[in-house]
Amino acid sequence: MIGNTQNTFPTGVGTNVGIGTTSPSTRLQVTSATAGTSGVRLTNMTSATAVTAVNGKALSVDASGNIILTPVVNSSSAVTNIYSVDGTLSANRNVTMNSKNLTFSPTAANSQFFINGVSGDIGIGNILPTAKLDVTGSIKSKTLWATNTATSATSFASSLDFLKNSNVFSAGYEMADAGVSGATRRMFNFYDLHAWSSEISANDDLFIMNVIDRSNTERLTFYGHKAGGISNGQSNFIINDKSGAEIFKLGDNGSNSIYLQMGKSDSKFVVGGYGDYGVGHKFVVKDGSALIDGNILTNSNVGIGSNNFTDGTDTYRLSVKGAVRADRVRVYTTWADYVFNKNYHLPSLEDVEQHIKDNGHLKDIPSAKEVEANGIELGEMNKLLLQKIEELTLYMIEMNKEIIKLKSQIKNN
Secondary structure (H helix, E strand, C coil): CCCCCCCCCCCCCCCCEEECCCCCCCCEEECCCCCCCCCCCCCCCCCCCCCCCCEEEEEEECCCCCEEEEEEECCCCCCCCCCCCCCCCCCCCCCCCCCCCEEECCCCCCCCEEECCCCCCEEECCCCCCCCEEECCCCCCCCHHHHCCCCCHHHCCCHHHHHHHHEEEEECCCEECCCCCCCEECCEEEEEECCCCCCCCHHHCEEEEEEECCCCCEEEEEEEECCCCHHHCCEEEEEECCCCCEEEEEEECCCCCEEEECCCCCCCEEECCCCCCCCCCCEEECCCCCCCCCCCCCCCCEEECCCCCEECCEECCEEECCCCCCCCCCCCCCCCHHHHCCCCCCCCHHHHHHHHHHHCCCCCCCCHHHHHHHCCCHHHHHHHHHHHHHHHHHHHHHHHHHHHHHHHHHHHC
């Protein structure tokens, strides 16, 4: 039998409608005959956004309580933005990049922030990082002192706390700091030890930069005090060996007195060459000349063309192999005025003649053979020559007396 009936809508309080059930518990209850399906299909419904290949629709309720369809993003779709509006993360979130790169590209050129999804390398200002962090451009850092100068000394509970807050920059392998219990340091460290902390006095405000090897040995240190600090604001640059012993130090005592020291006994300074040149010498100038406007002082010997300073039992302060030229030479020695003493024994000319016949040279004067073999002492030789001149003078005086006497005799005859 075919008939027409008009839709009726139950309006009574507590009246429910059931489809597929005779005891609905809500105003409308649909019970499907197939598990996993709702038994409800909506057809010919539209929304403001059309359905596309990568989008589906979600059933939602608008502000008026109407059931509507809204588009949703399918998980397999291509995502071009993270948020369509501002949002706040209420907890930590993990982003799995799946070997994809993440790039933030502001409108300014070369200002990208880039993360390589395979290597994990980060680029700032570039999208081709060659290290874990590759920055194109400058890095600006504000230290604790620049941002927290009002903090009182009591902010630091211990030396460890002070040291940690004074570390402006550290990089490299981390190891224990032997100077402060519980502290660590890395292979490169820069400390700004500010004077407003009670850990150091106001006059000792200083900075320290050091390089440590993996054996925890400090190899290089540079530090400076402000004016009025330790030794009136000194600066020091120090290089240590593998055991931590100082091998080189360049510094000042804070009053314009600069010094360079190499304290090890086997230290050497080479100019114009390398360390293996001039073995055995402490200071070597390989090429060119050395100009010293001040005085040269030594408590030892000086050699020019020679390193031999002994001759028999004598040791000479200056040894020269080659000619010596000078405008003046002054020699301090004894002198021969003893010849004019009344007690001086003046040899007779007959004795002088006999000595020459026997020895081939004047008495007290070295022979040619001795001079060729041993050289002469300038001061001693000048004294001996003067001795002979004074003896000749005495002989001439005596001869003159004899001549005068003979003239007188001749005249009287």
